[in-house]
Every structure is written in structure tokens, then in C-alpha cells.
Amino acid sequence: MSSSVAVSIVTYNSALHLKTCLQSLQKQSFSDFGIYIIDNASSDATAGIIEEFRHMMESVHYSERNLGFCAAHNRIIESVTAAYVLVLNPDVVLDSRFLEIMAREMDRDPRAGSATGKLYRWNRPSFNEDIPPSISERMELDSTGIFFTRNQRHLDRGSGETDSGQYNRKEYVFGASGAAALYRCSMLEDIRNGEEYFDESFFAYREDADLSWRARWMGWECLYVPEAIAFHERQVLPERRSSLPDAINMHSFKNRFLLRIRNMDVGTYARNIIPITIRDIAAIGYVLFREWSSLPGISLLIRSFPKALAAHRTLKEKRRISPKEIRKWFTGMQSKPLPEK
Numbered sequence: 001m002s003s004s005v006a007v008s009i010v011t012y013n014s015a016l017h018l019k020t021c022l023q024s025l026q027k028q029s030f031s032d033f034g035i036y037i038i039d040n041a042s043s044d045a046t047a048g049i050i051e052e053f054r055h056m057m058e059s060v061h062y063s064e065r066n067l068g069f070c071a072a073h074n075r076i077i078e079s080v081t082a083a084y085v086l087v088l089n090p091d092v093v094l095d096s097r098f099l100e101i102m103a104r105e106m107d108r109d110p111r112a113g114s115a116t117g118k119l120y121r122w123n124r125p126s127f128n129e130d131i132p133p134s135i136s137e138r139m140e141l142d143s144t145g146i147f148f149t150r151n152q153r154h155l156d157r158g159s160g161e162t163d164s165g166q167y168n169r170k171e172y173v174f175g176a177s178g179a180a181a182l183y184r185c186s187m188l189e190d191i192r193n194g195e196e197y198f199d200e201s202f203f204a205y206r207e208d209a210d211l212s213w214r215a216r217w218m219g220w221e222c223l224y225v226p227e228a229i230a231f232h233e234r235q236v237l238p239e240r241r242s243s244l245p246d247a248i249n250m251h252s253f254k255n256r257f258l259l260r261i262r263n264m265d266v267g268t269y270a271r272n273i274i275p276i277t278i279r280d281i282a283a284i285g286y287v288l289f290r291e292w293s294s295l296p297g298i299s300l301l302i303r304s305f306p307k308a309l310a311a312h313r314t315l316k317e318k319r320r321i322s323p324k325e326i327r328k329w330f331t332g333m334q335s336k337p338l339p340e341k
Contacts, residue, residue, distance in 0.1 A: 004032045004033065004034075004082070004083050004084070005030070005032065005033040005034075005082055005083070005084045005085070005086055005099055005102075005103055005182070005207060006034055006036055006058075006078040006080035006082040006084075006085045006086070006184050007025065007033055007035045007036065007086045007087065007088055007099075007199040008036050008073050008077060008080075008085050008087050009021070009033065009035065009037045009038075009089075009090055010037075010038050010039075010040060010069055010072040010073055010076075010087050010090075011037060011038070011039045011040065011042055011050070011054045012040040012041070012042055012046075012066060013043060013044045013046060013113075013301050014015045014041070014044075014046050014090035014091070015042070015044040015045040015046045015048075015049055016050045017041060017090050017091040017233060018046060018050070018090040019049050019052070019094055020037075020055045020090075021091070021092060021094075022046070022049070022056065022174065023089045024093045024094040024095075024096075024222065025056065025094065026056065026098045027055075028094065028096060028097075028098065028100070029096055029099075029100045029140055030097075030099035030100035030101075030103060033086075033335060034057075034058035034059075034082070035056055035057050035058060035078075035300070036057070036058055036059045036060075036076045036080060036133055037050055037059070037060045037061070038061045038063060038067070038072040038073075038075060038076060038200060039060075039061070039062050039063060039068055040062075040063050040065075040068070040072055041062075041063055041064060041065050041066050041321065042067040043302075047062065047081070048079070048299070049304050050116065051157050052231070055234055056152065058268030059076075059079070059198070061075070061174060062301050063336050064196065066201035066337065067259035068200065068202075068204050068206060069198070069202075069203070069204035069205075070196075070198035070199060070200045070202050070203060070207050070337065071198075071200045071203075072257065073087055073197070073198055074195075074198055075271055076109070076191065076196050077185075077188060077197050078197075079194070080185075081180045082136075082185060083106075083184070083185060084102075084103060084182050084183065084184055084185060085182070085184075085185060085188065085234075086099070086102075086104060086180065086181070086182050086184045087178055087182075088178075088180055089178070089179045089180065089181075089185065089232070090229050091122075091177050091179075091232060091233045091234075092119075092231065092232045092233075093107070093122065093230065094180070094229075094230050095228070095229035095230060095231075095233075095306075097227075097228070097229075098117060098180075098228050098229060098230055100104075101117070101160075101225060101227050101228040102115050102117060102228045103182075103227075104183045105181060106184060106223065106252060107223045109221075109223055109338075111220070111221045112172075112184065112220070112221045112223040112225050113184045113186075113188075113190075113191075113215045113218075113220030113221065113222065114175065114176045114181055114182060114183045114187065114212070114215060114220070114222045114223070115144050115176065115181075115182045115185065115222065115223040115224070115225055115228075116144070116173065116176035116177060116180070116181060116222065116224055116225070117180065117222075117224075117226070117227075117228030117229060117230055117231060118141070118144055118163075118167060118182060118224075118225075118226045118227075118230075119141070119142040119143040119144070119156075119177060119179060119230050119231070119232045120139045120140065120141060120142055120163070120229070120231050121139070121140040121141065121142040121159075121160070121230070121231075121232065121233075121234060122231040122232055122233040123325055124260070129290075135269075140160060140162060140192070141158035141159070141160070141161045141162070141163050141167070141234060142156065142158075142159060142177075142179075142231075142232045142234055143156035143157065143158065143159060143177040143179065143232070144156075144157045144158040144167040144173070144178060144224055144226070145157045145173030145174065145175065145176060145177070145222065145224045145334075145335070146173065146174050146175040146176065146208065146209055146212055146336075147173065147174050147329070147333075147334040147338045148174060148209075148266055148329055148330050149271045149275075149330075150275045150276075150330060150331070150332070151271070151272065151276050151279040152175070152256070152259075152260060152264075152276050152279065153279070153332075154167050154174075154206070154209040154259075155219075167224075167226055168224055168225075168226050169226065169337075170223070170224060170226060170338060171335045171337055172221045172222060172223060172224065172335060172336045172337075172338065173222050173223075173224045173335050174213075174216065174222060174334075175207060175208065175209060175212020175213070175216070175222050176208065176212065176222050178207065178208030179230075179234070180230045180232070181208060183211075184220075185193050187215060187218075187220050190218055190220070191214045191215050191218050192222070193214075193311050193314065193315075196212070197246045197257070199209065199211075199262065199308075199311065201258060201304040201307055202251070202255050202258060202325075203251050205248065205249055205252045205255055206252065206255035206256065206259055207255070207279075208265065208308070208318065210255075210258070210259050210262060211262040213238070213259070213262075214262075214263065214315060215313055216321065216326055217263070217318075217319040217320070217321055217328070218307050218318070218319060218321070219320040219321050224335065231265075243336060246293035246294070249263060249291060249293065249294050250293060250294040250296055250297040251295070251297065252295075253283065253287055253291075253294045253297045253298035253300045254298075254300050254304075256283065257301055258301065258304055258308050261276070261305065261308040261309060262308045262311045262312050262313070262315070263312070265316075265323040266322060266327065267323050267327065268327050268330055269326075274331060288302070289329055302310070324336075
């Protein structure tokens with residue numbers, strides 16, 4: 001029998017998508033789950049939708065201010081008692097067997113601290129149509145897990161590709177996209193830094209990569225389960241940067257450096273210093289000369305630096321995996337096979 005799941009949803013002006021997300025949870029073949037919501041001071045119709053589905057909820061909290069993705073999910077995670085937590089974006093729709101398959105596969109693999117399914121890109125303006133859509137067509141992929149490049153970009157594996165079966169193998173990946181990531185609660189307790197699971201200095205964006213990196217250092221795997229299907233209307237993509245809200249770009253700029261301060265070892269940095277430095281110069285130059293709205297991220301980064309450095313030192317003392325083992329994920333490796341039984 002599969003274990004219990006707490007579904008953690010943080011909303012912020014999410015009325016366009018939330019109803020269909022909750023409807024997809026109503027249709028799950030798996031029943032041993034509870035829904036926990038924190039609303040980050042939405043000013044649209046989000047609260048009305050939450051109340052419409054209140055009978056499904058274990059807990060609802062309306063914050064008077066925007067706590068951010070990280071802090072709000074942390075509040076939920078620390079309050080639940082379950083085997084797993086599904087961190088779920090309100091702009092994600094789950095296939096009816098998503099929870100059943102993910103919980104089953106995690107139960108079977110004690111090495112896995114997290115799991116991700118096959119996320120398809122949902123390009124429609126809203127989720128007001130029947131869902132889930134047909135997957136008999138060759139659909140555009142959104143994510144089959146996180147991977148890193150040598151210059152420290154972290155990307156969604158398969159993003160923008162047409163699904164032709166190239167990611168149909170169950171395997172380990174670096175980490176799970178925070179849009180729909182299933183985390184083992186014992187893993188979250190193992191990697192937590194003080195009282196925080198997600199580092200609240202991030203506020204939002206790239207926090208899933210940070211958590212994944214920490215979990216890797218502590219010896220946990222992330223399981224990719226292609227049979228677990230979901231659909232995501234992704235807003236934040238590199239090619240859309242110029243049209244994204246200023247706050248998103250500012251936190252994204254700040255967090256690219258926080259991520260490295262917290263997690264990178266000296267050896268990996270030294271081996272990749274040229275591509276990393278080239279990309280850093282490009283990113284800083286872009287902000288200085290074109291994206292001035294992201295300049296406040298520099299002061300936020302400076303203020304966050306002592307905490308990030310302390311987290312780095314703590315992780316260095318606790319880590320169970322050698323830098324050599326971690327380094328494989330920064331040499332073009334996007335996945336690794338499961339061990340033979």
C-alpha cells in the first residue's frame with residue numbers, strides 16, 4: 001500500500017489556473033492525501049476558488065503579505081505529518097494516476113529522496129477546457145527533471161522538445177522541478193538547514209535547484225518516473241525574460257549566485273571557472289546596462305551572503321558524497337540508470 005502524501009500549494013493571484021489544478025486533484029485514483037494551501041495575499045479571485053473547494057482541504061491559511069514561495073511552503077511542510085510532500089504549483093494539472101504512481105515508485109526505492117514525473121508544456125491561455133488533454137499527440141515537453149551545465153545554468157531536461165519517447169526510461173536525474181516535485185519527508189528533515197527546508201533567502205525561483213543540490217550532497221537520489229504525467233503552463237522561461245515581471249528577474253539574478261555560494265565546492269568551480277566566469281560577466285553586464293530593475297538583487301545578495309556562507313560550511317561538514325561524485329553532474333550528464341536488482 002502506498003504511503004500518505006501532503007499536497008502543498010502556495011497561491012499568489014492564481015485564479016486563472018487554480019480551479020483546474022484542484023479539479024485534477026479531485027480526480028486522483030490515489031486517496032491517501034491531504035491538501036494544504038497558503039495564499040500569499042492574492043488580490044484576484046483566488047480566495048473565492050479556495051473556498052469553493054474548501055471541503056477538500058486539510059488546511060487553508062490566508063497570509064496578510066506575500067511570504068514568497070519558499071517561506072510559505074516551509075510553513076506547510078513543517079506542519080504536516082505524512083510520508084511525502086508534493087510541492088505543487090497552481091498552474092499544474094495532474095493526470096488522474098499521478099499521485100498513485102509517484103507514491104508507489106517512491107515506496108519501492110528507499111534511495112530516492114525526491115521524484116519527478118513527465119511534465120508536458122501547456123500552452124493554452126487558461127485551463128478552462130477539459131483536462132487532462134490527450135497525450136496521444138506528439139506533445140511539447142516541459143520538464144523531465146533538472147540538469148546543470150558547466151557554466152552553472154540549471155535547466156529542465158527536455159524543455160521545449162517534442163515527446164517522441166526519448167525520455168520514457170525510469171532513471172535518476174539531478175533533481176525535480178518545483179512545479180510538481182514529490183519529496184520524502186525524512187529526506188527533507190535530513191537536509192534542512194536550521195528551520196528551513198527551502199532557503200528563504202531565495203524567496204522564489206531556483207529554490208528547487210538549491211534543495212536538489214543539497215539532497216545530492218547528502219546522498220539522496222531523485223527518481224524520474226515517466227508514467228507519472230502532469231501538464232504545466234510555465235511562465236518563466238529564459239526566452240521570455242524581457243516580458244517577465246521585474247521581481248521575477250531580480251530574484252532569479254540574485255539566486256543564481258546564492259545557489260553557488262551555498263552548494264559549490266572549490267574543485268568543481270576551479271574546473272569550470274572559464275565558462276562560469278564568462279556567463280557571470282554576461283549576466284552582470286546585462287543587469288548593469290539593460291535590466292536596471294534587477295540591481296536591487298545585488299544588495300539582497302550581499303545581505304544574504306553571511307547566511308549562505310554559513311549554510312555552505314554546515315553542508316561541507318555534513319555531506320556524505322565526495323565532490324568527485326557530485327562533479328559528474330556538471331560534465332554534461334543529465335541522468336544515470338537505476339542500479340540493477
